Amino acid sequence: MQVQAIELQKRIDRFQELCRTRGVRLTPQRLEVFRAVAASSAHPDAEMVLRGVQKRFPNVSLDTVYRTLWMLNDLGLVGTLGRRDSVRFDAESRPHHHYVCRRCQRVWDLMEHNPTAFAPPGEATKLGTIQEVRLEVQGVCTDCEKTDKAKRPPSKAARTKTTRTPS
Amino acid sequence: MQVQAIELQKRIDRFQELCRTRGVRLTPQRLEVFRAVAASSAHPDAEMVLRGVQKRFPNVSLDTVYRTLWMLNDLGLVGTLGRRDSVRFDAESRPHHHYVCRRCQRVWDLMEHNPTAFAPPGEATKLGTIQEVRLEVQGVCTDCEKTDKAKRPPSKAARTKTTRTPS
DNA sequence: CTCTTTGCAAATTTTTTGCATGCGC
DNA sequence: GCGCATGCAAAAAATTTGCAAAGAG
Numbered sequence: 001m002q003v004q005a006i007e008l009q010k011r012i013d014r015f016q017e018l019c020r021t022r023g024v025r026l027t028p029q030r031l032e033v034f035r036a037v038a039a040s041s042a043h044p045d046a047e048m049v050l051r052g053v054q055k056r057f058p059n060v061s062l063d064t065v066y067r068t069l070w071m072l073n074d075l076g077l078v079g080t081l082g083r084r085d086s087v088r089f090d091a092e093s094r095p096h097h098h099y100v101c102r103r104c105q106r107v108w109d110l111m112e113h114n115p116t117a118f119a120p121p122g123e124a125t126k127l128g129t130i131q132e133v134r135l136e137v138q139g140v141c142t143d144c145e146k147t148d149k150a151k152r153p154p155s156k157a158a159r160t161k162t163t164r165t166p167s
Numbered sequence: 168m169q170v171q172a173i174e175l176q177k178r179i180d181r182f183q184e185l186c187r188t189r190g191v192r193l194t195p196q197r198l199e200v201f202r203a204v205a206a207s208s209a210h211p212d213a214e215m216v217l218r219g220v221q222k223r224f225p226n227v228s229l230d231t232v233y234r235t236l237w238m239l240n241d242l243g244l245v246g247t248l249g250r251r252d253s254v255r256f257d258a259e260s261r262p263h264h265h266y267v268c269r270r271c272q273r274v275w276d277l278m279e280h281n282p283t284a285f286a287p288p289g290e291a292t293k294l295g296t297i298q299e300v301r302l303e304v305q306g307v308c309t310d311c312e313k314t315d316k317a318k319r320p321p322s323k324a325a326r327t328k329t330t331r332t333p334s
Numbered sequence: 335c336t337c338t339t340t341g342c343a344a345a346t347t348t349t350t351t352g353c354a355t356g357c358g359c
Numbered sequence: 360g361c362g363c364a365t366g367c368a369a370a371a372a373a374t375t376t377g378c379a380a381a382g383a384g
Contacts, residue, residue, distance in 0.1 A: 011258060025358055025363060038258040043265075043274035045253040046349080061366050066349065068364095069256055078258045081265060081274060081303070082250035084349075086212040086373060089236055091178060091205040091245045098210075098248060099291045102298065107210035107248060112290040120304050123279040124266045128308035131269065135302045136248070137287045141295035192338060192383060213374080228341050233374065251374075253348060340381070350371070357364080 003039050011038040011077075018075055029053070029060050033068040037078055097134075101141035110137065170206050178205040178244075185242055196220070196227050200235040204245055264301075268308035277304070 019026040036052035072078040097110040186193040203219035217232045239245040264277040
């Protein structure tokens, strides 16, 4: 699960260049966080990245890892699996894909049936059984485009947890 | 964002039938949770489902909603967007897909390039801009197949939060 | 009547934030 | 030196679990 040294160096160069281009401050922590993600093909979560980074910088904190990872994500240098917010459900039974707006988080079902899209890549069959193939298109919906800037819901903190002792 | 009454009824019938077939107890809460998901095409999260259910059953609790949703997921009646565990990162820059093992949660990159798979369905272009197309194949990897049964890590609770006062 | 499911509350887990200090540029 | 980034700790958000009481089959 290790990335080749040459490929890794290529990625790091690109990162450093992007930092200069985009005016992002290049700190040792950030470099190390990026190295940890770029060097692994195990798709680590934040905690795994932390462990990797701590080998060289024993006192980096998990929050720095999170901050850096999302920053790298903004820069387009790392991708994510899973959403940072809550899990969403749907009961549409026909096979379909999703379009997800990265600003308002709304989801549309894409019913257009391109059968090849649901055919699992042959490569996958060698890895194990296949239970589901899921395609997700991400972008910014036209509504959000119009009203530019993200309008995050006013921090759910305000809401009273559940309906606990309503009186 | 409402599902047609006929389609909704069809889904509910299927749910009730599956309950009988699979020996799942059909409680009013469960029916209502399913109705809430099946009636919406907004891909609600657990809290949104709760709000829908509470219109008829003001005292259902969020935990029941969660329990029911995952149960419906097991039954194959609802699908999910996003993972229930933590977000994972990767720094692979070439376009690629993922194979995710539902037991050990490991992820493999699928580099096999089927260009059509990355072409966003035309339907999506009408909804907004497109930033990324992501395909995820889910299943059980051969390793886990061999050692059947899921071997969930022994509840991360055991671990000492971070490196807080190690002495 | 029995055994599953519910509601409640508290615990767990994951992620974010406020603030004083430190370091890249 | 200035201002963003870090570390720390604590908050927030999301989800799960233990347990007594209620209800389905």
